[in-house]
Amino acid sequence: MLLGPSLLVSAILFTIGVVGVMLRRNAIVLFMCIELMLNAVNLTFVALSQVLGLGGQVMVFFVMTVAAAEAAVGLAIILAIFRHTRSVDLKNINLLQG
């Protein structure tokens, strides 16, 4: 049934993703870590779909589409910023400050 261990794996993956988001200053890598976290979530969905029914797997679909949309728009933004500031380093993208 593998329910327990797969939930553990997804937890670990999720944590790695969080750490990645916090540590890296490169926008692209940031996105990847977010993708990683999304995958961890997918894993939990799939794991629980065994117990709670196929609805879980349908959710995975939705997560994927959202991930795709998010990646597309995010990367477009990064492209625009890059064209402007010649760098993707988060430190100097702070126009929206208080």
Added chain:
Amino acid sequence: MSGQTVFYILAGAAILSALLCIIQKNPIASVLWLISTMFALAGIYVLLQAQFIAAIQVLVYAGAIMVLFLFVIMLLNLGRDTGDLRGMPVRLAAVLVAGGLLGELVLLARVTPGSMALLRGTAVGAGTPMASFPAGQAGAAAPGAQGVVGAIAEPLFRTYLVPFEITSILLLAAVVGAVVLAKRKL
């Protein structure tokens, strides 16, 4: 080898490559490691009898999205080594958060259908713990009748039809957004 050991191999591979992905200096290496994590996950999905999801994972996720990432990195020729690890205070915060998170989530390991049933308050004694999850029963039995894809399609286009339509609109918006943002001048 039994399913258990395969699962552990795949799980170890996934975690390892995820770790390496966030540690790599070079973004391209990170992308590649991420792709390898995805493949490991696909394997796990198969083990959890979600074969269709595994296929989609490999096709869409690893194939399309990761390629897009690679493409963008190549476009902006960010291949160079960027030492972009954050300073000491953030690392400290990261360790703290990670510790907190793990503290919480490690409890998940003990989750079994039995404990969930308890949570749901149904009597444990009524046959196997799975008995109290009729949906689970039906889900597991379904691939047999309509095949793997049919099992998914039935709930997707019946109960979850509205969200499905919404996601299509979302994708449309994303496309338009990406085009507008990325274009040099309209």
Added chain:
Amino acid sequence: MTFSLLAALPQVGEMTVATGAARWVWLAVAFPLVGFLVNGALALKRPEAKTAVSVVGTGVLLAAFAVAATVFVQLRGHPPDAPIIVSLWSWIVSTGMDIQFAFQVDQLSVVMLLVVTGVGSLIHIFSVGYMRADAGYARYFAYLNLFVAFMLVLVLGSNLPVLFIGWEGVGLCSYLLISFWYGDKANADAGKKAFLVNRIGDLGVLIAMFLLWWQVRSLEFVTIAARVPGTLPVDGGIIIAITLFLFLGCVGKSAQIPLYTWLPDAMAGPTPVSALIHAATMVTAGVYLVARNSVLFAMAPTTSMVVAGIGALTALFAASIGLRQYDIKKVLAYSTVSQLGYMFLAVGTGAYVAGVFHLVTHAFFKALLFLGSGSVIHAMHHAYHATHSHEDAQDMRNMGGLRKYMPWTFGLMLIATLAIAGVAPLSGFFSKDEILAAAFGRGETHKIWLLFWGMGLAAALMTAYYMMRLMAMTFLGDNRTGAKEREHLHEAPWIMTGPLVVLGLLSLIGGVINLPAFFPAGPHHVLDGWLEPVVAAASRLMPVAMPHGATEWALIGGAVTIAAVGLVLGWKLTLANPIPTAHDAPEDTGFARVLFRKYYVDEIYDALIVRPLVAFSRVVLWKGVDQGLIDGVGANGSAGLARALGWIGSRLQTGQLGFYVVVFLIGAVWLLRTVAQ
């Protein structure tokens, strides 16, 4: 005021209904009021129509005098047993209160009516000559008429609020007239000072009114006189408070210690104004108020003692200052304050009739003195104007030997000086002697009155001295005005000396009004008889013990010798050594300086009260409390707080994505923990 108005009005309480001439007494007030309106319009529209103004101005006064005379005749014919009340309309109406705008005609108010309109008319005639050259001629007469109107309201008022209208009205007019030449700041300041000091006095009258209302539920003089003896204990706390507050009003209005400082400064106004307001009429309002409420004062012997005390003290104190003044009008001003002290000494001792008698005689000779000095100043101005010299036309040191140039003025002022000094047959002697006798008489039973009598006698000596000093410095000796100016010195025109002659006559025979018993010829105690009904109640409560026989003659002898000694001393000492002219006179030294500087009272008041009050209200109240506390902390303070909070909020938005993520995740973990429990 149409006649129908008169008929429709309800009569008030237990008074005789107005009949005969008394019904038209309100005309006496209406005439000057009309004069004010006409002259006021002329002042605004055509100030140069001087003849019209003088005709209206004096004509109105004479008309008022005529009304006064007819009312006097009617009253003399068949004296009413109770005061006649002429109510015009009901003024302030509330539950249980119906204050009428009404006039009261009785013996006392008729006497005052005659004095005010009589002396007033003479002074108006004098002003026609004195003010002819002045640009604000029409405005001057407008104010003068308004003053007389308000004074008559004060004198005729049948209740305290109406009296208060006149009371404040005369204060207003004295303010307007003192600062008549408002061009320079000194005059405007003097006017403001007069009004404010009066206003402090008015505070007393107001509070007395409230006390009276809550005790007897009425402010009509007649009702007060009837109800107070029944309801309030004699010499009780309440009656003393009422009379003390009333006396505070009198001190303010009649310039007694400590509120007298405004009168000498009031000399900044034109001289006829000083004659009318600051000698004959307004300043006597205080004495009138006490006489009108004699019953109250008689019921409060302690207050009467205070009144007499302050009267005697003021007489002595002001006379001493008068000794060393060089400005002719300042000398007369302090002399007025001193003579008013005598009047209050009289009413303090219960001799209300003596007080009124001295008030009348004082009005005659003091008006004469002031108008005389007006002629002198007028002549001096004329002379200095001709030679364009900028000497002070009012400083006696620049005068001297004017006897040759102004014989009439000299002669008449000499009569007045003898009268004020108390030389035998003249009016001043009888009135002042009666006051001192009354004080001495009361001295037998209350020892302190002997002290007051002594102070009065010393003041009489000083009065004689400084009056003779004034006459010597101005008229006798050799002339110090200067060679060229001398030709321009000449007698004042007839329109000015005419009234002087009339006043001279009145000062001479003024005594006849109330000749004492021992005087061989003529009707005795006329005024006593005339005012008897008014002061009957009071004299029953506080009888006046007039000395008789040997002591009486001794007192008279003493008074005459005092007068003679003062006059001779004044003459001899001033003319003993030559008097330097004003601009090369050395600064006085020692005690003389203190006297000349008026005991520095003005400076003390200014330092102790005025300046700290202004500073306090500017620094502490306005800047400190208002701007600082309420605005600073309250309004702007809270606004500042909001802004600060906003600033802190914006600091959080650093713009660093990483920072947001960290904060976000910390929140998420914390949320997880709470949910998981």
Added chain:
Amino acid sequence: MTAFLASIGYNGWILHVLLALPLIGVVPLVLAPAERAKRIALAVTLVEFILSVGLWWSVETISGTLQLTSSTPWIAAWGISYAVGIDGISLMMVLLTTLLMPLCVLGSWNYIGQKERGYYAMLLTLITGVIGVFVATDLFLFYVFWEVMLIPMYFIIGIWGGKNRLYAAIKFFIFTMAGSLLMLVAILALAWSVAAKTGTLSFDYTHLLANAGAAKALAPWLFGAFALAFAIKVPIFPFHTWLPDAHVEAPTAGSVLLAAVLLKMGTYGFLRFAVPFFPSVAASPFVTNLMLVLAVVGIVYGALVAMVQPDIKKLVAYSSVSHLGFVMLGIWAATVQSVQGAIMVMIGHGLSTGALFFLVGMLYERRHTREISAYGGIAKVVPVFSLLFGIVALSSIGLPGLNGFVGEFLVLLGSFGVHPVSTGIATTGVIFAAAYLLWAMQRILFNKLDKRENEALTDLSGRELAVMLPLILGIVWLGLYPKPVLLKIQPAAFKYVESVRGGPAALDLVQRPQEPGR
């Protein structure tokens, strides 16, 4: 006269017309070209005044109860109705408003240069708001008009004001708004507690008044909320700092209305709402003493601070604080004379301070400065102005024979019996009043005419005289023959004192009070 009024059913429609006419007037005004705006405004305000004069005869105030009442349900669900009515006090205030309005329009004839249409539209809406406050007998409607009155005033100060008008306008707005929000809460709480007791939820004044006892437990708090809202409006001592700023920055007509009418809403509120609803709390020693102390402090403090103001408008503003201190003293002494005096001061102050602000406005129009030091000795150049300034200043000092004295005399006389010490101190306020006004008058009118610009001053024009004439007539008329007005407001004062002292106003029937010396 009453017959004629009855014949045209005057009583039925007058209050509604008074409220609606200005709003209707706004429409043609906004459509017309700019320079015709002021003529239309003048026409509307004049018609309003002429109509309102009929009130004097048609309102029978003898019984002291509300007259000409009419009520139509507005939000029936919550028991809110459009209910109007008028009694002695509100009659006087309405007449004062309608009298001053045409004068304000005339007064700002060429004072307002830009955006005249907006300005006059604001003035007209202000009329509705103000009259609404005085005639509303439904608490909710009262609150609505209270806010309606606030907004045009904010714009008048904010747009057509002086230099830092925004600060003043915002301060004025926030001060009043803070108070009135508390009042709204109190109104609702009162309505609900009454509804709980009587079963019907209604905001009607008489209904609430009848069983205000229901909110016994909350009474102190509700009274506190009402009192605070009105205290800010009056203004009472600690809450007065908005007044000088608002006056300095407001245009002439704004200042006149602010001083003459808006301040009276605070005192009117106390007389009509705060005290009658919670008489037990209002009569409690703590509240009475606190209010008396604040009133007396207001009188003396206002006068003293006015003495040192360099700016003439601030001086007049602080003098208003002092005058309204008298009104509060009169209300809290709660004897018939003092309350009647308080209402007289409200009317008298409206006339004399309104006139004073007009005159200062005229000076400002000529010299564009409000600093007293900028003037001096102008009596020679502008005699008519000086005469009027003198009369108005004397009436505001309280010279007997002019309108100021009657009110102050009654207030002081009435309160002396109940609180001799505090009234004694308040009477000294009369001296300070004379001090600051005479000092200012001297520095402006008299002294040396040394500044060249002052020589070029022109005397009052026909229009300006037309503005001042009714006010001067009012001042002299109220001073010499106040009887008719006094009789009109006496029943209302009597009823108020009865409600505060519980039972017939014992203290004032002709019968000996206790020793006042306690």
